[in-house]
Amino acid sequence: MGNSEKIISAVILCYKPTNKMVLNIDMLLQQTIKLKTILLMCTDRDSLYVNLTNNFRNKLNKYIEEGSVKLKSITREEFNHGMTRNYAVNFLDSDYVLFMTDDAVAAHETLVFELVRPFVDEKMAVCYARQLPLDGASFIEKMVRNFNYPNFNIEKSLETKEKLGIKNYFVSNVCAMYSLKIFREIGGFEEGIPLNEDSIYSYNAINRGYKVMYLADAKVFHSHNLSLWGQFIRNYNIGKTQKLKKEIYNNIKSENEGFKLFKYGIKKCIKTHRFLDLIYFVIYCIVRYIGFLMGKIFAR
Numbered sequence: 001m002g003n004s005e006k007i008i009s010a011v012i013l014c015y016k017p018t019n020k021m022v023l024n025i026d027m028l029l030q031q032t033i034k035l036k037t038i039l040l041m042c043t044d045r046d047s048l049y050v051n052l053t054n055n056f057r058n059k060l061n062k063y064i065e066e067g068s069v070k071l072k073s074i075t076r077e078e079f080n081h082g083m084t085r086n087y088a089v090n091f092l093d094s095d096y097v098l099f100m101t102d103d104a105v106a107a108h109e110t111l112v113f114e115l116v117r118p119f120v121d122e123k124m125a126v127c128y129a130r131q132l133p134l135d136g137a138s139f140i141e142k143m144v145r146n147f148n149y150p151n152f153n154i155e156k157s158l159e160t161k162e163k164l165g166i167k168n169y170f171v172s173n174v175c176a177m178y179s180l181k182i183f184r185e186i187g188g189f190e191e192g193i194p195l196n197e198d199s200i201y202s203y204n205a206i207n208r209g210y211k212v213m214y215l216a217d218a219k220v221f222h223s224h225n226l227s228l229w230g231q232f233i234r235n236y237n238i239g240k241t242q243k244l245k246k247e248i249y250n251n252i253k254s255e256n257e258g259f260k261l262f263k264y265g266i267k268k269c270i271k272t273h274r275f276l277d278l279i280y281f282v283i284y285c286i287v288r289y290i291g292f293l294m295g296k297i298f299a300r
Contacts, residue, residue, distance in 0.1 A: 006095040006119070008112060008177070009037040011088040015079060016047045017102035022056040027106035029068060033113050035098070038069045041088050043076045082189030082197035085173070089180065089188065098177045100220075106175075107132060107219035114218035115177040125186075125210035126202060128176035129218040137223040139277050140265070140284060145223055147264050154214040158206060166254045171198040171212060175220040182210055193244055194237040203248055231284060232291035239295025258289060 010028055014021055028038055042048045048071075049057050063069040072091060074084060085099055096116060115127045130149045133142045154164075161168045176198060186204050189197040202212050226234065242249040262285050269278035 006116065007036050007093070008033065008096045008098060008116060009039065009092045009094040010035050010098040010100060011039045011041060011085065011092070012100045012102055013079075013081075013084055013088075014040050014042045014048060014102035016051050017042075018051045019053060019056040020105050021102040022052065022060050024100065024102075024105040025060070025063060025069060027109065027111070029063075030109050031106075031112040032110050033116065035112065036094055037092060038063075039088055039091060040069060040071050041079075041084050042071065042073060043079050044073055045071075080191060081173070081195065082193065083191040085197070086188040086191065089183065092180070094180060096177050097180055097183070098175070099173045101174050101222070103224075104131075104174045104220045104222040107221055111175075111218055111220065112177075114215055115175075118213045118215070119177075119179060121211065123209065123211050124179065125182045125205035125212060126171050126176055126178050126198075127213040127215055127218070128171050128198075129174075129220050130214070130216045131172065131174060131222045132219055133223040134221050136225070138225050139274060140281055141223050141225055143265055143268050143281075144261065147261055149214075149216075151216050153216050156202070156206060156212040156214070158209065161206070166252045166257050169199045169203040169206060169212075169252070171202040173198040174222050175218070190245070193241045195234075196238060196241045200241075200245060200248065228284065228287045232287050235288045235291035236295035236299065239292040239297075240299035241295075243296050243299055254292075255289075258285070258292075261285070 012021065012024070025038060028035060040048070052060065060069070064071055072088065074087070078084065078087070089097060096119065098112065098115065111129065115129065118124045118127050130151075131145055133145045137145070156164060156168050182205060186201065186208065188201075190200050193200070206212060242254065265281045265285070266278065269275070269281055
């Protein structure tokens with residue numbers, strides 16, 4: 001049975017989503033490979049609608065009423081990057097699951113097709129998509145997206161760990177497809193960590209001899225214009241995760257990748273004569289690094 005005949009479902013974690021989530025559902029319903037289920041995991045019905053305008057609220061209601069979209073409510077306390085996704089899998093009867101966040105929008109109608117293609121290799125555990133910055137994204141945000149999501153495919157395995165370093169295990173659940181057979185074999189995501197459940201899963205899969213694939217032709221629109229404080233908190237949580245999972249991260253230096261980003265950004269700003277952005281980028285990198293160090297040292 002080819003991958004086009006396999007059963008694929010999508011799970012979207014949502015907390016006070018915007019209209020972007022409904023736009024993404026529109027795109028998921030138009031995919032060239034039909035999804036069996038689109039399951040929304042949300043904290044409550046009120047939070048699902050609070051940021052939707054009337055037209056999009058009505059459209060989402062229509063999708064739910066006709067069964068195109070299914071809804072599962074959980075408590076705020078149960079809402080966790082790893083735990084919620086593990087819970088969602090219990091409601092699926094599928095071969096693959098496409099995990100997405102509520103602020104990502106599929107960029108084309110062949111997203112599912114592109115993501116499922118590499119699973120002809122039975123050793124393929126995860127395939128994740130390229131993230132394109134949204135209109136209105138800052139220059140720095142665009143630059144960081146281009147650094148993390150290049151325009152070429154990357155296959156990751158035990159054979160590439162020396163070459164790629166910590167990037168060998170990088171995956172983003174903003175848009176990533178998983179083999180549920182392998183997912184259940186591995187035991188799903190880590191649940192007691194604030195971030196990086198996707199990359200830790202990738203580490204566990206690769207160390208079992210499986211593969212991970214980054215697909216440049218599978219595209220979603222997704223970006224953030226986080227404040228410096230938002231970047232600090234995010235990197236604090238990354239550092240906290242690395243402290244909690246020190247048996248993994250003690251042997252993988254993420255600082256090296258951060259230095260590569262720093263050099264990439266400096267060169268890009270100078271080449272494009274964006275000297276104010278250069279100053280901001282230096283501050284941005286310092287804030288990120290301080291947040292990371294504090295999370296790694298002081299978090300409990």
